[in-house]
Amino acid sequence: MEPTAHSQQNESTASSTETAEDLAFELNAAVRDNSIKGVLDLLERGADVNSKAGGGWTPLQSAVQANNEDLVWLLLDKGACPYARKDNGGTAFTEAAIVGNVNILELLLDHGLNINDHDNNGFTAFMEAAWYGREEALKFLYSKGANVNLRRAVSEERAKLHKGGATALMDACREGHFSAVKTLVQEMGADVNICDNRGRNALIHALKKGCAKESYKSAVSIGHFLLDCGVDVNRKDECGKTALILAVEMQSPDLVEALLEKGEIDIDDADEEGNTALMVAVEKNDCNIAKLLCEKGARTDDGNLIAVANRKRAHNMACLLRHYNAKFVPENPEDWEPKSKRWRDQLKNLYKIYRLMIGNLKIFQCIEQRIHNTSQGGIYLGLHSGTEARGYMYLCFPLWEKNLEEHLQEPEDQMDYKDGLRMIFQALRELHSLGFAHQDLHPRNFFIDLGGKIYLADFDNRRTLIEGKKELVNSDLEALGRLMLYVLTRGKKPLQQVSVEDLAADSPDYNEALDLVNSLVSHDERGLEGLSKHPFFWSKQTRFRFLKSIWNKIKVLHNEKDVFQGPNVAESFPYPWWTKEIDRMVLNIMEKPRKAKPYTNDVTDLLRLIRNLDEHPNIRISNRIGDHAEYFLKLFPALTIYVYNSLHQNPKYSHLADIQVPSL
The missing domain is CATH 1.25.40.20 (Ankyrin repeat-containing domain)
Structure with missing residues (x-):
C-alpha cells in the first residue's frame, strides 16, 4: 500500500530531526577537538550554533571550557547565545572563570553578562575563580564590580537543608589556595567571619580538608593567616x-x-x-x-x-x-527508654554518652540535641534538673514534645481545644500581670509537654514593657483572637489567613467562640481578665445553670423586661418565635396542668420556662426531650451569649451576669 501524504510528511520530519541531532553532536565534538575548520563546515551544513549536547552544553560553553579564544570569537560571530545555560544553570561566563581566561571574561561582559549571575547551585563566576584559585580572573572580576562577600544563593528547599550561603573566600580556603585567600582578604576586603547556612566560617572551611596529606600544608598556612586576621x-x-x-x-x-x-x-x-x-x-x-x-x-x-x-x-x-x-x-550497662516518642533517639544518645554534670543537669549543646533556635541562644534536650554554670544560665523545663503548630498539623490530634485555649489565655494573662506584652503570639511560640500542658515561650525577646501603653495590650488581644481562630480550625490555614468564616457554624460553641473572637479584636473593655470568664469557656452544664438562674434573679424586679430592653442592648433577641420552635407537647404540659400564665415569645418567658422545667420536673417531658441542657442549648444555641451580653451591656444589671466558673 502506498503511504499517504500525511505519513510521508511525518517520515520526512523524523528524518530531518535525526539529521539535526546528528549535526549537533558532530558540532559539539568538533568544538571539543578545537577544529575550527570542522566547526565552520558543520555550520555551513546547517548545524544549529546554539544546539545542546549532553548536560545542556552549547558549542560556546564547550569552546570556553577548551580555553579556545578563536573558537569563542567565531561562535559569537555566528550567533552563539552568550546567555545560554547548561542543565545546572551554568553559563559560558562561569566556565570562563573556571578556566581563568580574562580575555574571554571581558569579551562576554561586553555582550551584557551580569557579573554576579549564578548557576542553580548559587555559584557566580567570582566564586568559581576562587574555587579553582584563578587569581587573575579574581582580580579582573573584582575590578568590574563582583561582590566579594556575596553568599551562595540557593532555593528555599536547599536552604531548609542548610545548603548554600558560602562565599568566594570560603571556597578558596576549602580548596587550599593560600595566595588567593590572601588576595581576597588583603586586597579585596573579604570578610573572614561571614558564615554559610551551616554556621561555618572561612576558618572551618580551611581546616575541613586539612587531614589529607596533599592539603595539610596549605590548610595550616591559611589557618594561621586567618587567625592573624581576627577570625572567630x-x-x-x-x-x-x-x-x-x-x-x-x-x-x-x-x-x-x-x-x-x-x-x-x-x-x-x-x-x-x-x-x-x-x-x-x-x-x-x-x-x-x-x-x-x-x-x-x-x-x-x-x-x-x-x-x-x-x-x-x-x-x-x-x-x-x-x-x-x-x-x-x-x-554503665543500664538501658533506659524515654517516655517521649518524638525525641526518643536523641534522648537515648544523650543518656549513653559521657558528659560532665552541671549540678544535676546533663546537657549537650549540639545541633542533634537542639529543639529550637532563638535569637538568645537555643533550647536543648537535657536530663534531670539544672543550675547556673560556665557563664550560661540553664533554665530547665518539662520536656516539650512539640509546639502548637506542629501539634495541630498531626492527623491524630486529639487536643481539647477549649482546654488548650484556656491555658493559652492564662499564659498571656500571667505575662501581662508582670507588665509585659508578648508581641509575637505565633503557634510556634506555644509548646506542649508530655502531659499536654501548654507553655508560652519568648526566647526571641520580642516582649515589651507595657507601662501604660494600651496599644501594646490591644495588639496582643488582636493576635490572641487570630490565634484562637487558628486553634478552633485546627490549623487548616496559616495563622495570617484564617478568619471567622472558617469557623464551623454547626459547632456547639460557635456563637460563644464568634463573640469572644470579636471581643478580642475590638479591644473589649473587660480586657483579658474579664474575657477569661467568657461563656466560651463554660461547660454545657454551666451554661444551662446560668440560664436557669437568671429568671430567679430578675423576677423580683419591678419590670423584668427592662433587663433586655436597655439602651446598650444592641442585639435583638435571636428567637422571636421561640414558642413555635419548642416541642409543642413540652409547652402544653408546662402551661395547662398548673393553669400557668401562658408563655409569650419574649426572652424572659423562655428563661421562665427553663427555670420552671428545672424546678418542676416532669417524667413525660424528660422522656420526650432527654437531657434538658442538651435539648435547650441545641435548639437555642445563641441564647446563652445573648443573655450574657444583654446583662453585661446594661450597667444597671451587669452584676447579674456574674457566675462562679472554674478558675483558669
Missing part, C-alpha cells in the same frame, strides 16, 4: 567540630597552640558525638597535642580517656593522662 575561633562545622578539634584531627601542634593562644576558645567544647579536642588527641594517640591541651587546662574527667588509651595500648598516653588526674570510668 568558636565556629563549628556541620558535625559540631570546632576549629580546635579540626586542628587536632589534622595533628598540627602549631595550629593547636595558635588557637589556644587566642584565649576566648572553649578548650572543652565537644562535637555532636561528645568528643572534645583532648578526646580526639587521645584517640589519635598524639601525646604532644594531648600534653599541650592538658597544660592549657583541658578537663581529663570528661569522657573515658583512660579506657580509650588502654584500648589503643597507648601506655605513654595513659601515664600522661593520669599525671593530669584522669580516672578510669566504668561503663
Whole structure:
C-alpha cells in the first residue's frame, strides 16, 4: 500500500530531526577537538550554533571550557547565545572563570553578562575563580564590580537543608589556595567571619580538608593567616567540630597552640558525638597535642580517656593522662527508654554518652540535641534538673514534645481545644500581670509537654514593657483572637489567613467562640481578665445553670423586661418565635396542668420556662426531650451569649451576669 501524504510528511520530519541531532553532536565534538575548520563546515551544513549536547552544553560553553579564544570569537560571530545555560544553570561566563581566561571574561561582559549571575547551585563566576584559585580572573572580576562577600544563593528547599550561603573566600580556603585567600582578604576586603547556612566560617572551611596529606600544608598556612586576621575561633562545622578539634584531627601542634593562644576558645567544647579536642588527641594517640591541651587546662574527667588509651595500648598516653588526674570510668550497662516518642533517639544518645554534670543537669549543646533556635541562644534536650554554670544560665523545663503548630498539623490530634485555649489565655494573662506584652503570639511560640500542658515561650525577646501603653495590650488581644481562630480550625490555614468564616457554624460553641473572637479584636473593655470568664469557656452544664438562674434573679424586679430592653442592648433577641420552635407537647404540659400564665415569645418567658422545667420536673417531658441542657442549648444555641451580653451591656444589671466558673 502506498503511504499517504500525511505519513510521508511525518517520515520526512523524523528524518530531518535525526539529521539535526546528528549535526549537533558532530558540532559539539568538533568544538571539543578545537577544529575550527570542522566547526565552520558543520555550520555551513546547517548545524544549529546554539544546539545542546549532553548536560545542556552549547558549542560556546564547550569552546570556553577548551580555553579556545578563536573558537569563542567565531561562535559569537555566528550567533552563539552568550546567555545560554547548561542543565545546572551554568553559563559560558562561569566556565570562563573556571578556566581563568580574562580575555574571554571581558569579551562576554561586553555582550551584557551580569557579573554576579549564578548557576542553580548559587555559584557566580567570582566564586568559581576562587574555587579553582584563578587569581587573575579574581582580580579582573573584582575590578568590574563582583561582590566579594556575596553568599551562595540557593532555593528555599536547599536552604531548609542548610545548603548554600558560602562565599568566594570560603571556597578558596576549602580548596587550599593560600595566595588567593590572601588576595581576597588583603586586597579585596573579604570578610573572614561571614558564615554559610551551616554556621561555618572561612576558618572551618580551611581546616575541613586539612587531614589529607596533599592539603595539610596549605590548610595550616591559611589557618594561621586567618587567625592573624581576627577570625572567630568558636565556629563549628556541620558535625559540631570546632576549629580546635579540626586542628587536632589534622595533628598540627602549631595550629593547636595558635588557637589556644587566642584565649576566648572553649578548650572543652565537644562535637555532636561528645568528643572534645583532648578526646580526639587521645584517640589519635598524639601525646604532644594531648600534653599541650592538658597544660592549657583541658578537663581529663570528661569522657573515658583512660579506657580509650588502654584500648589503643597507648601506655605513654595513659601515664600522661593520669599525671593530669584522669580516672578510669566504668561503663554503665543500664538501658533506659524515654517516655517521649518524638525525641526518643536523641534522648537515648544523650543518656549513653559521657558528659560532665552541671549540678544535676546533663546537657549537650549540639545541633542533634537542639529543639529550637532563638535569637538568645537555643533550647536543648537535657536530663534531670539544672543550675547556673560556665557563664550560661540553664533554665530547665518539662520536656516539650512539640509546639502548637506542629501539634495541630498531626492527623491524630486529639487536643481539647477549649482546654488548650484556656491555658493559652492564662499564659498571656500571667505575662501581662508582670507588665509585659508578648508581641509575637505565633503557634510556634506555644509548646506542649508530655502531659499536654501548654507553655508560652519568648526566647526571641520580642516582649515589651507595657507601662501604660494600651496599644501594646490591644495588639496582643488582636493576635490572641487570630490565634484562637487558628486553634478552633485546627490549623487548616496559616495563622495570617484564617478568619471567622472558617469557623464551623454547626459547632456547639460557635456563637460563644464568634463573640469572644470579636471581643478580642475590638479591644473589649473587660480586657483579658474579664474575657477569661467568657461563656466560651463554660461547660454545657454551666451554661444551662446560668440560664436557669437568671429568671430567679430578675423576677423580683419591678419590670423584668427592662433587663433586655436597655439602651446598650444592641442585639435583638435571636428567637422571636421561640414558642413555635419548642416541642409543642413540652409547652402544653408546662402551661395547662398548673393553669400557668401562658408563655409569650419574649426572652424572659423562655428563661421562665427553663427555670420552671428545672424546678418542676416532669417524667413525660424528660422522656420526650432527654437531657434538658442538651435539648435547650441545641435548639437555642445563641441564647446563652445573648443573655450574657444583654446583662453585661446594661450597667444597671451587669452584676447579674456574674457566675462562679472554674478558675483558669
